[in-house]
Amino acid sequence: MIRYILLGCIGLGLLARCQQKQTESTASSDTTATATETTVPTVGNPVLMTTLPDKYNTPDGLAVAPDGTVYLSVPNLADNTYPGVLLKIVGDSVQFVSDLPIQPDTKHACPMDLAFGPDGNLYYAENQYENSKDFKSRLMCIGMKGGKVQAIRPVVTGLALGNAVVWKGNTLYMTDSQWDMPGDTTGSAIFRFTLAELTKAAAGSPITLKQRTMDPHVLTTFTTKVNETGLDNGADGMDYDSQGNLYTGTFGDGTLYKVTLKPDGTFASKEVLTVSKPNNCVDGLIIDRATNTMYFCNSRENAIMTVNLANGTLTTLAQNGDTDGHDGRLDQPAEVLLKGKRLYISNYDKPDKKFVNKNADEVHTMSYIDLK
Structure with a gap:
């Protein structure tokens, strides 16, 4: 300037x-x-990986392909005059991979979290909630062959706010941060789909969810306590530990949950995860299953947190005040990905009320932290 x-x-x-x-x-x-x-305390030392152009203004979901390539989704919700796209990270820069199909009614593509399935295809959650509250979000399947994008098809429709996607064996788990139920307008859910179901859906008609119900694909539901932010977004990031237990957390109030599964991957029980100090926001998260350490984004506080799942100790790994992120500092982190000893961070930079990050600025960045 x-x-x-x-x-x-x-x-x-x-x-x-x-x-x-x-x-x-x-x-x-x-x-x-x-x-x-x-x-706001300054903790840790995140490093600038790359600066993105305006056409990639809200970097979000991250996934590692079978060949080790890291893929990045960009919904462009801070300025959706640009289309939602899929990128890949090569070294410390990004390369365009593909535009993504728009939802027919909203005319936007809004890719969020993504994960490779056992079939080698890339699945991503779609968040149409900011474009329509009328359950327009979807689960999409990108056919992949030799690292090249093939057909892209919807495999599940009728979601409200599709968010996290995790494959565990031949089962895909997905969060919907706004799955409201009759009498509960602050609801969210985890859904469960089998590979066989999704393969059939990709070849024919997508699975259509029964809105505002305990659809057969609902694994479990959650209720968010609305605080001074006014946000009722619920279950957001998700991953599983070395024992196969699922973990998620609510964006609006920061509650962390542990969901225990039966051997067939269906619901057994859930509980609030007890942690050592208060937390008020959970966005994207990932678990290092070698150490049973959770890494998650507290978007509200501009921080990356860790949780020792053995004893519940919650620690701030990195945090800083309001910044445009040009030097690699955090700028409303929304997603993390662990690859080796590098923790990739997507700086979403699209704040809500009462967030440390005050404005969506003209600098769009990816950061990382080298873990020792």
């Missing part, structure tokens, strides 16, 4: 005045940074 001010001033023959403005601007920025840092 200072460079542009300087060039403009030279063009007008006002270099001296420009230098004065530059000094004032720098002083103002330093004051703002200092004020922010006094209210």
Whole structure:
């Protein structure tokens, strides 16, 4: 920004005045940074991986392909004049892979979390909730062959806000952050689909969910306690531990849940996960099954948190005040992916009320943390 001010001033023959403005601007920025840092602690040292152009303005879901390639979904919800797309990460930069099909009624493609299935295809959840509250979200299947995109088809329709996608064996689990039920307008759910069902759906007609019901595909439901943010978004990120237990957390109030499964992958029980200190937001999460450590994004507090699943100790891995993320610092992290000792972070940068991040800015970034 200072460079542009300087060039403009030279063009007008006002270099001296420009230098004065530059000094004032720098002083103002330093004051703002200092004020922010006094209210939000700076923890950890995330590193800038890449800066994205405006056409990739809300990086979100992350998945590792069988060949080790990392894929990234971009719903572009901060500026949806750009289409939702699929990218891949090569080194520390991104490459375009494919546009994604729009939903016929909303005219938008909104890919969120994604995961490769045992069939080698890439499945992603669609979030149409900001475009329509009328259950327009879907589960999509991208046919993949030799790293190339083939046909892209809906395999499940009738979701409200599709969010996380996890494959465990031949079963796909998916969260819907707005699965309201009669008498509960703050509901959410985990759904369960078998590979056989989804393969049949991809070849024919998609599975159509029964809205506002305990559809047979509902594994379990949750209720979000609405706080000062006014958000009732529920179950968001999801993964499973070394024992096969599922974990999710609610975006609106930050409650973490453990869901125990029967040997056939159906529901056995659920409980609130007891952690060592309060938490108020859970977005994307992943579990290192070698250590049973959970990593999750607290988008509201601009932080990456860890939970020791053996004893419930919750720790802040990284956090910083409001920033545009140009230097790699967190800018409303929404998704994490663990590959080796690198933790990839998507900086979604589309804040809600009472978030540390105040504005969706013109800098769009991916960060990472090297874990020791």
